[in-house]
Amino acid sequence: MRLRCFLNLEHSSSLEDRCCNIIMTAGKSENLKMLVPGKPLPSKKARKERSRGKATAAACSNEIMEDHIWKDFPEDLFEAVIARLPIATFFFFRSVCRKWNSLLTSQSFSQQCAQVKHAKSWFYTATGSTREYVNTGAMYDSSLKKWHHPTVPALQTKLIVLPVASAGGLICFLDIEHISLCVSNPLTGSFKELPARSAKVWSRVAVGMTMNGCSGSSGYKILWVGCEGEYEVFDSAKNSWICPGIMPSSIKLPLALNFQSQAVSVDGTLYFLRSEPDGLLSYEMEKGMWKQYVIPLPPHLSDHTLAESGGRIMLVGLLTNNAATCVCIWELQKMTLLWKEVDRMPNIWCIDFYGKHVSMTCLGNKGLLMLSFRSRQMHRLLTYDLSSREWLKVPACVPPHARKRHWVASGTAFHPCLTAIA
Numbered sequence: 001m002r003l004r005c006f007l008n009l010e011h012s013s014s015l016e017d018r019c020c021n022i023i024m025t026a027g028k029s030e031n032l033k034m035l036v037p038g039k040p041l042p043s044k045k046a047r048k049e050r051s052r053g054k055a056t057a058a059a060c061s062n063e064i065m066e067d068h069i070w071k072d073f074p075e076d077l078f079e080a081v082i083a084r085l086p087i088a089t090f091f092f093f094r095s096v097c098r099k100w101n102s103l104l105t106s107q108s109f110s111q112q113c114a115q116v117k118h119a120k121s122w123f124y125t126a127t128g129s130t131r132e133y134v135n136t137g138a139m140y141d142s143s144l145k146k147w148h149h150p151t152v153p154a155l156q157t158k159l160i161v162l163p164v165a166s167a168g169g170l171i172c173f174l175d176i177e178h179i180s181l182c183v184s185n186p187l188t189g190s191f192k193e194l195p196a197r198s199a200k201v202w203s204r205v206a207v208g209m210t211m212n213g214c215s216g217s218s219g220y221k222i223l224w225v226g227c228e229g230e231y232e233v234f235d236s237a238k239n240s241w242i243c244p245g246i247m248p249s250s251i252k253l254p255l256a257l258n259f260q261s262q263a264v265s266v267d268g269t270l271y272f273l274r275s276e277p278d279g280l281l282s283y284e285m286e287k288g289m290w291k292q293y294v295i296p297l298p299p300h301l302s303d304h305t306l307a308e309s310g311g312r313i314m315l316v317g318l319l320t321n322n323a324a325t326c327v328c329i330w331e332l333q334k335m336t337l338l339w340k341e342v343d344r345m346p347n348i349w350c351i352d353f354y355g356k357h358v359s360m361t362c363l364g365n366k367g368l369l370m371l372s373f374r375s376r377q378m379h380r381l382l383t384y385d386l387s388s389r390e391w392l393k394v395p396a397c398v399p400p401h402a403r404k405r406h407w408v409a410s411g412t413a414f415h416p417c418l419t420a421i422a
Contacts, residue, residue, distance in 0.1 A: 079103065083112035087122075087416045088141055088148070090187055104188060110419040121368045124163045124171050124186055125411030127397055137163075138397050138406070139186055142368055142383060145392075149399050162410045165209035165262065166366075167220055169417025172209050181207070181222065181234070183422040186414075192422035197224065197232055197241050206255075208263030208270035210285050212237060221285055223263070223270055227254045233285070247290050252277065262412065264308035264365055271313060273306050280306075280313075280332075295337050298330060307365035309386035315339055316369060316384075318360050325353040327360065327371065329386070343389050352378065364413025370394065372408045379407050 082103065103109040123140040139148045161182075165172040173182050181194045206225045212218035212235075219236035229247040234240070247253070256275040263270040272281045279295040297304065297315075304317030315330040327350075330339035356375045363370040369384045381394035396405035 076108070079106070079109045079112050083109065083116050083418075086144070087187070087418070088144055088146065090418060104418065113417065113419045121364060121366050121413040122416050123364050123370045123411050123413050124166070125363055125370075125397070125408045126162050127399070127406035127408055136399060136406070137186070138399065138408075140370065140394065140397075145395065147395065147397050163412045164207045164410075165222070166412045166414035167209040167265065168211040169415055169420030170209075170220060170422055171412060171414055172207060172222055174205075174207060181224075183220075183222075183236075185417070185420045185422055187416055187418055188420075190420070190422045192236075194222070194234055195240065198243055204257055206257040206263065206272055208265065208272070208283070210265050210268055210270065223283055223285070225255070225257060225272065225283075227257050229253045229255070231283075233288075244288060251281070251290055251292050255281065262305060262362075262365055264306045264313060266308060266311050266313065271306060273304070293337060295332070295339065298328070298339055298341070301328075303360040303362075305362040305365065307362070307369055307386060309367045312386075314342075314365075314386055316362055316365075316371070318358065319344070323355045324350070325356070325358055326350045327384075329384070345391060349382075349391065352380070361408070361410065363408065363411030366413040366415070368413060370408075370411065370413070372411075374407065381408060 082100070120142045122142060125138050125140065127136055127138050136149075140146070141148060161173045161175050163171050164174045169187070170183050170185055173184065174180075175182070180196065182192060183194065184191045204227045208223040208225075209220060210223075211220050221236070222234040223231065224234070225231045229251060231244060231247065233242045233244065235242060255272075257272065263272050265271075268286055269282050269284045272283075274281045274292065277294045278297045280293045282291045282293070283289070284291075298317075298319070300320050301317045302320060304315060307314040307316050313332040315332070317328060319326050319328045326347075327345040328341055329343040331342045332338075333340050353373070353375075356377060358373055358375045361372040361374075363372060367386055369386065371382045371384060373380045373382070381397075383392045383394055384390070385392075397408060398405045
């Protein structure tokens with residue numbers, strides 16, 4: 001398989017279309033040829049047969065040219081090219097040849113991937129049908145605006161597993177029946193089940209995740225928080241849970257948390273929304289320090305969640321006034337510790353919410369938000385870019401061999417990384 005073939009896997013044009021272009025070019029030069037005297041006229045062939053012969057000849061000549069070009073292609077440049085291809089092409093990657101498949105464990109290829117920064121986040125979502133919950137996962141590529149439905153080891157179970165946090169291209173999944181955790185790279189299938197915790201099982205928890213350093217080789221940490229102030233930290237470098245105990249007495253308990261209370265990470269510090277009193281709860285991973293901030297929420301707010309953009313702490317939620325409902329975005333002012341509105345959904349998009357009981361779930365909070373809206377009459381998905389303030393519709397999620405689209409139950413944003421290891 002040549003490199004050109006790999007690049008063409010993501011092109012929208014079919015093989016037939018490309019062959020037609022070759023045929024048309026060849027046909028123009030063929031018409032200029034003079035007939036040789038004394039030779040009989042060639043018998044007229046069917047159009048399909050002529051096209052097939054010309055395409056085959058063109059392909060053969062192209063193959064000879066490719067061998068001449070690619071046989072001495074430098075290995076370091078080869079890995080550099082592969083690392084800079086769109087992430088979506090990776091789903092064809094491992095089926096090309098053993099050499100390409102082995103690149104995943106190559107140190108030099110890892111270094112090439114580390115130099116490539118993908119601007120937009122992807123989303124990993126747990127999906128279900130309209131009638132019953134189906135334990136399947138789907139990934140949304142926000143750059144190509146496409147859904148992918150890979151087989152992920154974390155979801156090959158009869159138990160309900162939900163994505164609750166992410167960092168460095170890895171996703172942390174929560175098994176809500178056994179209250180256990182696992183970590184996976186959904187692009188490669190790298191999978192790890194975390195050891196059992198020593199503390200008792202908590203019915204309502206929140207989970208946050210950070211990387212130990214700038215590179216993925218340093219490992220990661222996962223924070224597990226209970227409503228009564230219990231918490232534990234898992235360090236992948238030690239492959240064990242650290243049991244710090246209970247939050248300091250200055251933190252007012254109990255906490256209003258659940259598995260959808262996604263944390264945002266800013267410079268190694270995790271932030272959670274809290275209530276009674278309204279505000280934020282922060283945990284600095286390196287120092288192991290807890291802090292709480294009393295910050296009043298905007299009035300008439302519901303279904304709100306935290307988000308992050310370029311180190312800024314943001315808030316997104318539904319603002320309802322009488323029968324009108326709108327999505328609003330706020331930014332936390334560091335000096336005053338107050339929420340300042342910075343944007344809201346265009347009015348023409350809010351018309352569909354008028355007079356309806358709409359619920360909103362925010363999937364992912366890393367620069368790009370995916371918002372899932374549900375009511376009896378509709379199910380809609382939108383993305384919102386916190387930096388460009390752009391609202392876009394998301395196509396329906398229809399898994400392969402499914403007759404109906406799936407609704408999105410929960411999810412998290414993640415930055416795709418081919419070399420992240422669970």
